[in-house]
Amino acid sequence: MRNKFWYKTALSSVLAMAAAAFSAAPSSVHAAGIMSGSGSYSAGTPAEAMPLQAEQYITEDLLNKPVPTNQWWSSLLWDSFSEAQYPHPLAVRHEPQGLRIYHPGPHLLQEPTVIDGTMAVDGDFIAGHTGESQFPEARVAGYSDWFVDAQYESGQHEMKVSYGHGSPFTYFTYAGGNPKLIFQETPELWYGGRSSSVLGITVNGSHYGLFGPTGSTWIGLDRQEWVNQLNGKDYFSIAVLPDNRPATLEKFQQYAYSHITDTKVSWTYDEEQSEVTSTYRFTTEPKEGLRSGTLFTMYPHQWKYTDTDPLPYRYASVRGDLATGEGDRFTTVMKYHGILPALPAVGEDQLSSMKALLEEARNEPETGAADSYSAAKELGRLTALLPLAKDSGESEAAVFFEQKLQGMLEDWLTYTDEDRDQLFYPSSYFYYDFAWSTLIGYPASLGSDSELNDHHIVNGYFIKAAAELARHNPEWASDSSYGGMVDLLIRDMASPDRQDALFPFLRVFDPYAGHSWSSGAARYGSGNYNAASGEVMNAWSSLILWGEATRDPAIRNLGIYLYTTEMQAILQYWLDADQTHFHDDFTPAGAAAIWGGKTEGDSTLWSTRPAEVQAANWLPFSGSSLYLTASPSLAERHFTKLRQDEQDTRDEEGLRDLVYMYQAISQPEEALKAFENTAPLFAAQAGSSKAHAYAWISMLNERGTQNKDITADTPLYAVYKHPEHGSTYVVYNMSSSPVNVTFSDGTTMTASPSGFTEKTLP
Incomplete structure (x- = not known):
């Protein structure tokens, strides 16, 4: 049999992809790089950059296509087998013997600082192949929006596995042998027998249905190695069951032979209703009979916003209870609560203080930006300062901040001969890696080069800075200027086009889990992770602002979909807004990091300081962070817990401005007084400024x-709602003409062109 695997990134394939990318991109090749309007990027990896590995564990069918990274299953792409993966309600791991399967639900550990559902070393059992005791590797053979296919092959022996989020089923096809299940101890058999194709078993406290083709039989049921004799067929499936009732198994049997072959999300934004509708579709292929559709599970952020009638089955998971649905699709409808491009101007009483803080920010010494994340943070600081200076009438400061912002951004978005000839770090630009289909900022940070981590975190600051410039200078954002480069940054982190020749679809976003993932490779036993929810929301809001500034409704609507969906995930899994996720003994103020297999409350990958851990859910505060303020009682509960977790307030050093900004959600007067009393004594957190902190606290007050x-x-x-001042309605109109706006409570206003319009009602 012809070997279907591609063992290394062949030079011919890379060159073919490069040619296709050059022809597909709105760019031209230049001696200094690839031009995109006034901007450009390098087509080669800098010699000093951390190299990406050459090997990609994919099959031939996936050659010359943009490679998806930053997925819950990404370790399968980067390694010869995989680390643990968490397609809830299951957990799986690829090993030489086959696919190790585990159901974490019965074994969840709820400890003071963690909700732990990581995969046990031995799992529940292994699904393997009778013809092969040790496969050389497993490779990605296909994928869709929340499913992945893995291929095992050795000579004539093949096993293909398909599995994904929200499915209790795992599907197999075989060549050259039969399914072999390997247990640590003989499981309890409570349905079927040797001559039946379907079995119900309990192992390690979990219940499973084993579905061989009609006419298949079993051998070895009294031992620890069971074989399903396929009787000339090639398909097999396993389902984790919510209970061990025969009626439940028979319900699952109805769908066990309808293998899922594709999963796809679609979204719409209804501007009039301010609603995001997301539809999740399953495409199935019946191996027996004619039944279509499947049984699927829904996360809390899904079942709380759908009108799909649930079945009477629930699964415990590290994300909370999973509800079960039936069919080939379901839909969620979520409200979009709006964002602002900048904080509203401070009142007359605060203006003199604001001007002094702006002057302080203007005179701060240059600290430089050693890498792409440092540069991103500085861009974020300038992006916030520029509108504050304009709205405060500080024209000289506004010009200063705008020139710095534009100069820094253009430097990064342009690759020149000088950049090419530099030997060390003074140069800053982006380069495209054809093998991994990605645009990387150089000098890199956070592993954004070697493992493609956190591209949305970095790119989001760049895009928001570009949107702020476009707000004041639309021509700067044209394709003939720097708009083309900004669009490449957007496509790198979240291309909405499944046919994009340069970038994978929604690289970092998991449509089914409802949130993004940070690691490009996910080489952790706990799966992939997300430990910076605030900066993720900053990224998605940047798409909304860029789309509005450039009159691109598709990008704007993409941003609204990502922002709204991830916001609901954050409220459920990071902040426990409904108080249904964290157990009573969970002590931290909120989740520090969400992993595939656990919720961690007291540490990120870089810190265990309580204030720094929780600040990852806040920063950068901006006009797109208002969702954090929607429940002052929730913020009060979290702030109280934070202060209880700290040894003393010295733990807040370097973060004091952020702590005051979060305190202001529930205690605005106290936060404002504390800020005013201590502002001369502390430095703002990198990427922020005391002027911005003062504007946020004053806004809430x-x-x-x-x-x-x-x-x-x-x-x-x-x-906004204020207990004494009533309701304030704020609209920013990006267009050059007045816009009539209607609020859902019947309030109306005419929004002035290119600016803010406010109305306050008692």
């Missing part, structure tokens, strides 16, 4: 917090 019960028929808006 004067206008109140977000009222999420009122929406508007425009994308850039906010509604």
Whole structure:
């Protein structure tokens, strides 16, 4: 049999991909790099950059296609087998013997600082192949939006496995042998027998249905190695069951032979209703009979926002209870609560203080940006300062911040002969890696080069900075200027086009889990992780702002979908807004990191300081962070826990401005007083400024917090509620003409062109 695997990134394939990419991109090849309007990027990896590995564990069918990274299953792509993966309600790991399968539900550990559902070393059992005791490797053979196919092959012996989020089923096809199940101890058999094709078993406290083809039989049921004799067929499936009732197994049997072959998400944004509708579709192929559709599970952020009638089955998971549905699709509808491109101007009473803080920010010494993340943080600081200076009438400061912002951004978005000739770090630019289908900032940071980590975190700051420039200078954002380069940054982290020749579809976003993943390779026993929810929301809001500034509704709507979906995931899994996820003894203020297999409360990958751990869910505070303010009681609960977790307030050093900003959600007067008393004594967190902190705290003190019960028929808006001052309605109009806006409570206003419009009602 012809070997179907590709063992290394062949030079001919890379050159073919490069040619296709050059022809597909709105760019031209230049001696200094690839031009995109006034911007450009390098087509080669810098000599000093951390190299990406050459090996990609994929099959021939996936050659010359953009490679998906940053997925829950990515370790299968990067390694010859895989680390543990978490397609809830299951956990799996690829090994030489086959696929090790585990159901974490019965074994969840709820400890003071963690909800742990990581995969046990031995799992529940291994699904292997009778013809092969040790496969040389497993490779990615296909994928869709939340499913993946893995291929095992050795000579004539093949096993293909398909599995994914939200499916209790794992599907197999075989060549040259039969399914072989290997147990640590003989499981309890409670349905079927040697002559039946379907078995119900309990192993390690979990219940499974084993579904051989009709007419198949079993051998070895009294031992620890069971074989399903396929009787001339090539398919097999396994389902983790919610209980061990025969009626439940028979319900699952109805769908066990309808193998899922594709999964696809689609979304729409209804501007009039301010709603995001997401549809999750399963395509199935019946191996027996004519039944279509499947049984699927839904996460809490899904079943709380769908009208799909659930079946009477539930699974415990590290994300909370999973509800079960039936069919080939389901839909969620979530409200979009709006964002603002900048914080509203401070009142007259605060203006002199704001001007002094802006002057302080203007005179701060240059610290430089050693890498792409440091540069991103500085861009974020300048992006916040520029509108504050404009709105405060500080024209000289505004020009200063705008020139710095534009100069720094253009430097990164341009690759020149000088960049090419530099031997060390003074140069800063982006380069494209054809083998891994990605654009990388150099000098890199956070493993964004060697493992493709956190591209959305870095790119989001760049895109938001570009959106701020475009807000004041639309020509700068044209394709003939720097708009083309910004669009490449967007496509690198979240291309909405499944046919994109340069980048994979939604690289970092997991449509089914409802949130993004940070690691490009996911080489952890706990799966992939997300430990910076605030910066993720910054990234998605940048798409909304860029789309509005450039009159690109597709990008704007993509941003609204990602922002709204991830916001609901954050509220459920990071902040426990409904108080249904964290157990009573969970002590941290909120989740520090979400992993595939656990929720961790007291540490990120870089810190165990309580304030720094929790600040990852806040920063950068901005006009797109108002969702954090929608429940002052939730913020009060988290702030109280934070102060209890700290040894003393010295733990807040370097973060004091952020702590005051979070305190202001529930205690605005106290936060404002504390800020004013201590501002001369501390430095703002990198990427922030005391002027920005003062604007945020003053906003909450004067206008109140977000009222999420009122929406508007425009994308850039906010509604505040204040216990004494009433409701304040704010709209930002990016267009050059007045826009009539209607709020869901009947309030109307005409939004002035290219600016903010406010209305306050008692």
